[in-house]
Amino acid sequence: MLAFDGNELIAHASVVERGLLYQERRLKTGYVEALAVAPARRRAGLGSKVMEQVELMLQNEFELGALSTTDLALPLYERRGWQRWRGTTWVRRTAHDARQRTTTASSCGRSPRPSTCTGASPATSGVATSGDDHGA
Numbered sequence: 001m002l003a004f005d006g007n008e009l010i011a012h013a014s015v016v017e018r019g020l021l022y023q024e025r026r027l028k029t030g031y032v033e034a035l036a037v038a039p040a041r042r043r044a045g046l047g048s049k050v051m052e053q054v055e056l057m058l059q060n061e062f063e064l065g066a067l068s069t070t071d072l073a074l075p076l077y078e079r080r081g082w083q084r085w086r087g088t089t090w091v092r093r094t095a096h097d098a099r100q101r102t103t104t105a106s107s108c109g110r111s112p113r114p115s116t117c118t119g120a121s122p123a124t125s126g127v128a129t130s131g132d133d134h135g136a
């Protein structure tokens, strides 16, 4: 997702499909990455606007939204209804089910149906790859 002002790219974000396991059920998860706004354009609501579009996509195409956040962006997500996952998360290496604990600092999840949020989020990008399953 790209936002332009004329020819100038001023904000972007992406959604990557990942499998997130919760109690052995695989949830089709839209994992939000690369939300960023050009420095000169921050604190003017652009990040929120981009997230609004991201959340519409999550609502229409996924069972769950998840992301890993910086401390800076945490208030933005929480204000929008995202909830912190306070439990442990793991990366499952598919072949032998060996699990590696993730080291992420803050993870958030968001259900497309906000009243039933059961969010969980994997990993720093160094641990997770898009082919892995993630468990909580």
Ligand SMILES: CC(C)(COP(=O)(O)OP(=O)(O)OC[C@H]1O[C@@H](n2cnc3c(N)ncnc32)[C@H](O)[C@@H]1OP(=O)(O)O)[C@@H](O)C(=O)NCCC(=O)NCCS
Residues within 6 Å of the ligand: 034, 035, 036, 037, 038, 041, 042, 043, 044, 045, 046, 047, 048, 049, 068, 069, 070, 072, 073, 075, 076, 077, 079
């Ligand atoms: C995080 C980021 C995307 C926010 O974009 P933005 O356009 O400034 O966000 P908004 O203007 O929509 O902010 C919405 C709310 O989020 C919170 N917020 C955003 N930036 C904040 C900051 N630097 N400090 C504290 N709260 C902040 C505020 O509650 C803000 O509402 P307010 O301005 O009415 O107080 C932008 O700062 C950025 O690109 N940072 C660098 C990349 C990054 O950290 N991306 C997040 C990856 S998880």
